Every structure is written in C-alpha cells, then in structure tokens.
Amino acid sequence: MKRARLTLLLGTEIPILAFLAFAILPWFWMMLSSIRPERDLTRSPIVLWPETLTLINFIELLQRTSFALNLRDSLIVAVGAVSLGLTLALPAAYAFSRFRFRGRQVLRTQFLVINMFPVVMIILPLFVLMRGLGLLDTYFALIGGHATFTLPFAIWLLTGYFEGIPVELDQAAMVDGATRLQALWLVVFPLAMPGVIAVGLYLFITSWNEYLFALMLAGRNVRTVTVALQLFIGEHQIQWGLLMAGGTLVSLPATVLFLFAQRRLVGGLTGGAVKG
Amino acid sequence: MKRRTLLTGLAAALAATPLTRLYAQQKATVRWWYHFDDPKATPDELVAAFEKANPGIKIQAENIPWGGGGDYDTRLYTSLIAGNGPDTAMVKFNNLARLMEMNALLPLDPWIDTWAGKADISDDLWRLHTAPDGKRYYMPLQYVILYLYVRLDLLAKQNLKAPANFDEFLSVAKAMTGGQQWGFGMRGGSGGHDSWMPFAFGTGAKPVKGGFVSSAALAQNRYFIDLYRTHKVCPPSAPTDAFLQVINNLKAGRVAMAVHHISTANDMAATFGDAITAVPVPRGPGGTGFATYGDGSNCVFSASKNPEAAWKWISWLSEGPNNVIYNKAAGQMTVTKSGAANWTLHPKRFVDATVNSLPIAGVLPNLSQTADFTRVVWPQTTQKALLGQIEPDEMMKTFEKLFFG
C-alpha cells in the first residue's frame, strides 16, 4: 500500500470508524430490535443476531398510530423554528459582533442569563401566557417557543462565528454603497455559512427533540413525535416494538438534512477574501 | 396571581362573544382526557356510539401521554390552575386529596344515587371510591388488583407449590434462586410501592396513622428488605428495577415469581401458556393480607361548563356492556358485576386471582402527600434501604412522618 494511503487509513479513516462505531452502535441495536420479533428481546441469554426479521413494528407504527402525522407536525415546527430562529438571531449576532455600543456586554450576558433558568420551572407561567395570547395548541406556539428559547445560544454561537470574519470586508462593501443589512446578507452571511449551518442544525435538532413545550403548549391539533413516542409508554405497558421503530425513524430527518448541508462545510472561504 | 386573573379574564371575555355563545348552545362539548397503554387502541367506537345515543353532546377525547404519571399530572394541574382544564378526565386516587384541596372536583353523589348502573358495581368498589369526607368524587372505570405471578413449571421441578403465606414465599424464593435465576423479581424502582404494600401490610398492619411504624409493619418491612439484602433471592438490579425490567425478567425466565396484575396476563399466557399462573399475594397468620388496588376513575371538574353532559359520558362508560368494551381497549378489569360474569378478555385463572383478592384489597391513605410518596419518596427511601444506606425501620419512620407528621 502506498505510504500516503496507509497514513490516511491509519491516521484518519480508522479513528473515524471508531468514533462512528461508538456513535452508531446503540442506534443500530435499537434499529435491530425494531425489526426483530419482540419475543427475541426477552430471551436469556440474549441472542445478538436475529433469526427472523419482521417489519410489523413499522407497519403498525405508520398504519395504526398517528405517527406519520406526528412526523409531519414535528417537521413543520422544526423548519419553522429554524427559519424564525435564524431570522431573529442573524441580525442580533451581526449587531453584537460589528457594533460597539453601550450595554453591549450586559445585553449579551443578559440574553444568556435568562436562558440559564431550567425551562421546567417556567412552563406554568408560559402556559398561562400562551393561553392568554390564544396560541395554545397551534404551530406558532411551538415555533415561537422553540425559536425564542434557542435564541441566546444561537446568537452567542453566531456571534462567535461572525467575529472570525474581518470587519474590513463589511466596510469594503459599504464603501461600495451597501447598507448594513446588505453587508450582512451579501458579505458576512455567505462567509459565515459553515457557522450558519452549524447553528441551523442546532436549532433544528433542538426543536425536533423538544418535549416539554410540545407536551404542555400543544398536544391535540399539533402533536410532535416526542409526544407521540411518550404515548407508547403507558401506565401498565410499554410498547417496546413501536418505540424502537419510532426511535429509528425519528433520528433520520436530522441526519439526512446534515448529509446535504455539510457540503457547505468547506474550509478556506475567507482565505483569499481580504487580500483580494 | 393578578396577571393570571387578568389574562384569564381576557380569555373569558374573548370566549363570551355572541358567536361562540350561539354555537355552544347547539351542542354541549365535553372534553375528556384519558390515557391508554396501547396507542393503537382508541375510544372512537365508544365515542361514536355515545354520540349516536346522545345527539346533543359532542365528546372531545384527548389522549394525554402518561409519562410515568408525571407528564399526565403536570398537564392536568397546569391546565386546571390556568383555567383551561377539561370537563372530565381519568384520575387516580393519588390525585384525589390535591384535587379536593383545589376545589377542582364536583361531588357525584346526587347523580350516582339516581343512576341505574349503581347496583351493578359492588359495594367493595364504592367503598374504595369514597373520599375521606364521605362524598364520592370518583366514578369507577377500571381496576386491577396486584397478585403474584408464579412459574409453576420451575417450582414443579423441586416439587413446590405456589406459596400461600410469607414463610412459604421465602422458602420457595430461596429454592428458586441459583445460577442465573432468582426467586423473586422485586421492583425497587418507580411504581414499586404497589408491590411492596402486600409485604409491608400483609400481616395486619394498616396504612393509617401509626400503622407504618406498628410492630407488624416494621417486622414485615424488614422481611421485605431482607429478601434482597440477606437472603439475596432478588436480582442485584432490584433496587432500580421498574415495570419493564421486572416483566422482562419474568418473561426471560430470570425470576420465578413477581408481583403484577392482570394487564400483563395475556402477555404472560402467550409466553408461557399453562406454565405460569397467578395467585393472590401471600397472607399472614390468621388470613390477614393486603392486595394493592390499582384504581382508574373518571371525575367531573367543578370548572366544567357542561357538568351534566360530562356525567352522562362517564356514567355511560361505566355501564355494563360499555365498560366491557372500554376495558378491552384499556386492558384492565371491568368494574361492573354483569361484565365480570362472562369475562373472556383474560384467561380465567388470572381473573380469579384478581377477584379473589377483592376482600383484601387496600389503598394508600388519601392525603395530599400521597402523590409525592408514590413518585419520589417511596423509590428514593426504599432504594437507600435496599442498598444499606439506611435501616429498614428508618424507612418506615420516614413514611409515617411524611403522611402523618
């Protein structure tokens, strides 16, 4: 084997395989148990590889429960949360990274502070508030809730990424006649794309996996997958097969999304910009 | 408080516009919250039949995640406090004291006394469903009673029969322990209080003031803890084993006996056939015993705009044939005598074990601390005792203090 190929294999590919093994094997075990007969799961000593496979869990999940609709609800909420979250966070991060104004540090910290409160403790007043605004059990309650509560993290992360982009680039654009907003949209945003993608993924996943708001502020007309999964855990029964099938499906959207989005995570975008 | 009243007032004002009032008079809508263990089961059939028989009422049935009880309760309390609660909901004895303190419940006595189906529910059940103040707020809907699963085939290998009292239980458990098998699948994790009470109160002690620290209760609790610590007839994971672990261990043949109830009977029968049976929990000398009664009831909330309609719905659900259909979906026992007579949902031996336990059925005290006891205090304290961090007697003193000061 050529030396370069060997170095790549040993220095990069094998370590990555190790990481992926750690990341994927628990998921794989879950997926395996979703396609094997439930009797397999209570055999002692345990049987690693199934003798028979069955799709009954997925069929029941999609046909006899509302799971497909729940996936749709989750998708709507998550996409909405990402859109709203980025819309609110991008200008705010731009302000924090480009301007030096009074109260900047305090405001930035304050953003973080109020989010340091455990959400379970503010769900009661939040519920009353949403009820008063007539937003209970609507998509907007969840989209608004998710976007707002991930805002501080998104703003801090984006500010960090923005600070890596030289201010000279903005100024060059403004000299050419661009407004601040245009500078943000045409110069900073494209260069910060890797950061935007990372924050977008963070927003998507946080919204997708969120349970408390979905349980309390919605539930009937809007029911996300996290709530649906919880319905499989009953008082006297646990629908293990459905849970495993549901868990397998639930992990797919974010993974597939990132498969496409990660193409934009390419280095060196800022490299030649300042010189040129 | 002020802000809440303002917001509630605002919401009420919006709701009282002429349009909504007009619509409300056409049909009474009853919001009913429930939770089924099987997400594939729905009450749609029952709702349709009821609406057909009662054209002026519309039922909005909402399936709320149980989440170990915590999620259901969190949602219930939040909604009631915010003035957005349902008209009726499935509730448990756990919640009774707190709901009463919140004045959230309507007493059902005037309706019950004129209800045709009253005689179809046994006096035992009515007794259990009467609140400490003598009134009835809870409408019986379903129930289970905890019994003991026994792997007859494993016992037969050593010529043993299902244990009837605590001495026999210990010797059977010891005989069944060895290698990768243990005699008793103890449940020290969440929900385990239900299977602990038959032990603690099995020789005559009662869960009333002074009862937790009576000599009988202390001795029996020591017996229970010793099963794990001294005799080691339970798997080492027992302190945190919850429903899933106990049932899986039973199904996998890792334990020979476990306490549960009829909702798993069909699963057990499918796994073992006649090799598994259920018997009432072990008794003490003189025939004393305590079989935990697992309740499930409906109630009517005092804030409901349609209490009459709500009552019609929940009483309909508790009538003979309807209750049978309901419990088919819920997987539990019907509360009606007529329904129980020809019960085919579970194999007979499990039904017998359940019904034969009714005379010794018991519940925890109905106090506002009960919900905290079942959810947090019992598991945390018992686990500490099982791990030897506190003495068993300490455990009972903690419970006595929690309930009765």
Add this chain to the structure above:
Amino acid sequence: MRRAVTPWVFLAPALVATAVLVLLPVLNTLWLSLHQVILFRPRSRPFVGLENYAKALTDPVFWEALNHSLVWVVCAVALQFSFGFMAALLLNRTFAWRGIARALIVVPWALPSVIIGLIWTWMLDFNLGVLNHIGVRLGLLSASVPWLAQTGTAMASVILAVMWQGIPFFAVTLLAGLQAIPVELYEVASIDGAGVWSKFRHITLPGLATVIATALLLRMIWVANSLDLILVMTGGGPGTATQTLPLYAFLTAWSGGNYGQGSALAVMLTILLLGVVITYVWRSRER
C-alpha cells in the same frame, strides 16, 4: 444618530421575543420563589421573603444535589468536548466518504432524550443488557454489573449516556469553526517546516479559540440545566445518587407540590451559572 440606532434595530426582534416569552415567565417564577406556593393550594400564597432560600441552604439534600451537579457538569462537558474536538479534527480532513461520516456522527444528537434514556438503560440492564453480555463474553467484566442500581456506577452510567448524546454538538460546532481558518496558513506553515502539533498549537487553537470558549460555555449551561436523561434513566436514584440540582427543583415543585421552594432552587442554580458566565465575560473583556 443613525449609527447609534442601527444595532438596536438589529437587536429589536430578538429582544422583543425574548422579553415576552422568556423574561416575563422567569420574573414570574422569581416572584413566586419569594412566596410559599403549594401547587394544589392556589388560594394561599403568603409572602415569605427569602425563607425558601434559607431552607435550601440548610437542606442536606440541596448540597448533595449541588455536588452531583458539579460532578455531572464537569465530567459530561469535559468528555463531550474532548471527543467532539477529536471528531471535528478528523472530519475536517479529506477522504472519500467524508460526507457520510459527517452525517452519521450526528445520529446520537438527533434522538430525543426519552429514546436515548430507554436505549441506554436497556443496554446497561443487568439481566438482558447487551453491554453486560458482550463485556462478559469478551472477558472485560467478570460478571454482569447492575450499572444503574449501584451508587458508584449509576452516575458514571448517566454521564456515559449524555456524553454519547453531546459529542456531535461539539463535533459539528467545532468543525464549522475549523472552516473559518484559512487553508493558506497551514500551507505556509508546512513550507516553513512546522509539524502537526505545532500547526495545531499555533494555527488551529488560536483560530478556534472564540468558538471553543463559546461552545463550552453554552454546553455547560445546557448540561447544568438538563434533567431529561437522568429522569428517564434513574429518576435521580438509586436513592438520590444521581439527583442533580435541576432535578431536585423539578421534583420539589411538581411532585412535592412545593412550587415556591422548587422555584427558589432553580433560581439558586441560575445564580451559580451566572457566576460562571460573568467570569467568562469579564475575562474575555480583558482580551
């Protein structure tokens, strides 16, 4: 005039949303913590000043929970960061199947806590858990271990699960940060004869400094506040061995019904986190 107004215009939407949906409820809860609030006794709400806080300070369970929170946060974040950073560096390199590798690393992050908790509890199960099974078969364990039923191993088990969940966050966040470091810097350094470690110390680390600090801070706050995973896996047990401060606050308020006390506990956690944040902001000011 326009210069002074512009940042505020940019910040306004975020500020308004946060003020309404976050600040108001937090202030409400703060207010409640100064009263005796029992969830099921809505009519009686006497003002008790700092009594709830005083009670917490003399409560041994509070100190125990705080201790557990410290262990939980420090171990979880350190482990997540270390492995996440390694993964980011590896995924930044060029190899044929890089796209798939990057997508797959995200899987643990893409699962809801309830599923993660259930899977790990099951894999670690004493009787039927695959990890015990494989561990014994490979000779790593002499016998099956009841991971979640022992005080010593329970905390390690929940930390393992949350580490698994959190590695992708650092992997992705730091990977994005690595993209902003100009490739030319590495090329020039190579020409100058710099080795791998030297490049890492003098190019990678400085280039990532802000993102690393931010990601660590944010993740620390998230982990400190999280209770989902522990709730599903152990409920705080065995006994109170894995009961962290937010879990204690949650159970006090919603199970015990003592909403005022629970709120006070949550506020105390926030104040502690605030201390850490202020320290960070202060130090980054000096730069």
